[in-house]
Amino acid sequence: MAHASDDLLETDIDAYLDRHEHKSMLRFITCGSVDDGKSTLIGRLLYDSKLVFEDHLVALEADSKKVGTQGGELDFALLVDGLAAEREQGITIDVAYRFFSTERRKFIVADTPGHEQYTRNMVTGASTADLAIVLIDARKGVLTQTRRHSFVVSLLGIRHVVLAVNKIDLVDYSEEVYRQIESDYREFASQIGLDDVTCIPMSALAGDNITEVGPNMPWYDGLPLMGLLEDVQIDDELQSLPFRMAVQWVNRPDLDFRGFSGQISGGTVRPGVAVRVLPSGRATTVDRIVTFDGDLEEAVAGQSVTITLTDEVDVSRGDVIATSLAPPAVADQFEAHIIWMDDHEMLPGRPYLLKIGARTVNATLAQPKYKVNVNTLEHVAARTLELNEIGICNINLDRPIPFDAYGENRDMGGFILIDRFTNATVAAGLLHFALRRSDNVHWQAIEVDKSAHALQKAQKPCVVWFTGLSGSGKSTIANIVERKLFEQGRHTYLLDGDNVRHGLNKDLGFTDADRVENIRRVSEVSGLMVDAGLIVLVSFISPFIAERRMARERVGADEFIEVYVDTPLAVAEERDPKGLYLKARRGELANFTGIDSPYEAPESPELTVDTTSMTPEQAADLIIDHLRQHGFIN
C-alpha cells in the first residue's frame, strides 16, 4: 500500500509513524446524478492516493474489459461499486464507505447514490459528513438533482460544500462554461443557506485538478480537490459548543465507583466544572474524567469518556450531562423535520419509538404541516409522508427529553423513528424547537377527579373494546352488554362506528392513515369517558394491532378489556347484514377490511368470543362475568 511517496517511510519509519499517527480525520459525502462521475471520482481518489493494490488492479482491468463503460480503459467506477446486483445494473444502490489517506488526513467517504428513489441513502451518508462534494456534469449544468442534493446537504447541516464541475475536459476546459455554472449554483446555494461553497473545475476521468492542478486550466488559480479536502477546518466547531454528554452506560464495577460513560457531543469538560443532569435538572460538579489510560485534565467533543460526579445524584442511561451555564431545554412537544425512509407510509397518530442520543421514548406524529417538494423546494399540503418524502410535523413524546436544535448540535437534535412491530428504522428527524404549549399548558388541576366520579357511580370505570370483522357481531353483542349493565344500574356509554363516524370523525375515510386517526380519536374520547367514571363499550373493527395497543396505553392497561369477536371471514360475509361485503366484492367499496385491507387479529385479548359456537346473549353474559370477576362491577 504505497502511500503518497514519502522518503521518511523508507528512511525513518519511526518518524513516519509519528507523523501519521497524528493525522486528523475528515468525513465527506459525494453527491451527484447517475452519470456525473461520482464513482469515477472516488475510484480516482483511491487510485491517486495509491490505495489500489495490484490484485485489485488486476481485477479492475479484467472487469473494465468485461463490464466497463470506458471502452476497455480503466473504469474507476468499478473499484467502488460493491454488491453483485448493483454491478450488473451499473448503479450504486446503497451507502458505501470508502477510506483513503494522505500525509495530513484520513478520509472516510460516504458514497451515496444519485438517482430519484434513494434520498434515504443520501440522508444517511450526509448525517455524519463534515463536507459534501456536489458533482455537476459540465455539459449539463445545474440540474434538478443538483438542487435536490444541495437541499439535503443544507437540511442535514453540512457546513462545507465543494462544487465539483466535472467532465470539464468534455467542454474543452472552457472557463466560460465553468463560470456560468458557478454563478448559477452560488445563487441557488445562497437561497438555501449554504454559505461556505468552494467551486472547482475538474475531470475525474482525466485526472485534472484531483491531486494536482494540471496544465489544462491555466485560468484556475485555486487548490486541487485533494488540497481542499486537506485544508478544511472542522474541529473547532464542535468544541466551541456548550458541553453536552449523553450517558450511554452507568459504570459500576463496585460499590465505591459510580461513573457515567458516554461520548462528548459538544464543548469541553474539566474536573470541577458545574454541570446539570437533564431532564431532572439536578445540579452537581464533575469530579473526575476517567479513562482506561488514566484520568484526564480535560476532555473535548468527540471523545468517549467516563465522568464521575461529586454528588450522589440519580443518573441513568439516556440522561444528558451538560454545562450548567447553558443547559439544553427540556420539552415533550416539538416541531421537527421528518425524512420518511420506509416503504410503509407514515401513520399520523400511531406511536413510534423515537431514539435520540442514548434515550428511547414513545412518540406520535401529527399530520404533516406540509411536505417539501425537494425539486422545487415548494411547500405542499400533505396528510402523510411516503418513502423519501421530507416534511414538517409536530411531534408529541410520552416523556420530556433534553435537546438542542439540530442546527446547533446534530447529536442533541437528530433522532430516528423505529416501528414498534417491525423494528425497522422508518424515519430520521431533526428537532428545531419546542412548541411553546409544552412549557405553558399544564394539566388543569381538577378537584372532582376520576376516583370521585367512579365512587359516585359505585363502579370501576373501564373500556370494553370490541374488535372484529365487519358483520362479526360486535355491535349486537355490545348492545346486549350495555342493556344488561343498564338494567343493573350501571353507568355506561356505547361508542360505535355509527355514532362516531357520522359526527366526530366524519372527515375521515378508510385509508390506513385515516383508520389510525379514527381510532386515535375514539381512544381519546373513551379515555375521557373513563375519567368521567363510565363503563365504555367501544365497537369498532379496529383492524390494526398497533392502534389497539395505542388505545390500551391511552386508557391504561388495567382499565382496558379487549374482546375479540372471532368470526371467520366466510361466516361474516355470509351474514353481510349491511350488504357491504357484496359491494366490496363488486369493487364498489375500496379498503374494506378482510377484502382488500388487512385485519390483524389480537395476539392476547382479555376475552375471545367465538360467534360460531355461542349466541350473542351467551357472549354478553361471558363479558359481564369477566367484569364481575375483575371487580369492575360487584
Added chain:
Amino acid sequence: MTTLTHLQRLEAESIQIFREAVSESERPVMLYSVGKDSSVMLHLALKAFAPSPPPFQLLHVDTTWKFQAMYEFRDRLVAEKGLDLLVHRNPECVERGINPFDHGSATHTDMWKTEGLKQALDLYGFDLAFGGARRDEEKSRAKERVFSLRSAQHRWDPKLQRPELWHLYNARKAPGESVRVFPISNWTELDIWQYIHREQIPIVPLYFAAKRPVIERDGALIMVDDDRMPLQPGEVPEMRSVRFRTLGCYPLTGAVESEADTLTGIIQEMLLTTSSERQGRVIDHDSSGSMEKKKQEGYF
C-alpha cells in the same frame, strides 16, 4: 482547541458502539478469532468499560486447524487478563474429521466456521455478537452496517439493512433474531497497525518474520504447522523467513516472504507492498461476490 487525531476519533467511535450495543442487548458476546483485528477489538472493549471489565464473554469458534502459535497466544492472554473465553468446535466436524485437505476449503470453512458460529450463538442464546470485520477489507463489507440484523436462521439480507444516521443505532429485534455489531467498521488495515504500535497491543508472533517450514502450493506459501499436513510427492518443507498478514486455518493461509521481525518493520513493509490483505486468504478467491454470498448464509 484540541485537534483529535484520526486514531483518537476512531477509538472514541468504537467505544461508543461497544457501549451502545451492550446497553441495548440482553446477552452480548464478542467473537474472538485470535488475529490482530480481534486483538484491537479486545483492547477497545477493555477501554470502553474501564474500570469495569467488559460485560460479556468472548467466543472463539475454533476449527482445530489454527496455527499452534495462535492457541498458545490465546490461552496465555486469557490467563493473563482473566478473560472469560468460550471455545466452540462444531461437534459434527469433530466427529467427521472435517479438514481442508479431504473436504476442500469451501466445505471446511462453511462447516467449521459458518455452521459452528450459528451453533454457538444458538447454544448460548447470544442475541448480539461483536465481530472484527472492517469495511476496507472487501467491497461488499463497505456497505454493511455497523449494527447488522440477522434472521432467526442467521441470514443477512442486504436489502433489509436499517439506515444508520449520526451515532444512532437501532438494535431492536424480534425474538430469535440477533444483531452482529462491527465496532471497527471504519478502521483500515493501516489504522489497525498504527494503533497496535501506539498502544503496544500484543499480537500473535506469526505476524513477525521468522524461519518457518513452508512448502509452495498453488502459488501460495503454506506453513507445515503440524504433521496433519499431507505432503504431495516432491514437496519438501524448507525453512524460509516468512510472516503472515492475516491468520486463519494454517492450510488455508498463505505466508509472505519477509525479513520484517519488528512492528515498525511490518508496517514499513506493508506500506511499501502492493497486494491487498485478503489475497492471502484462500476462501475469498472461490468466486466473484463470494463474500456477499457467504454473509447472506451467516458467515461473519
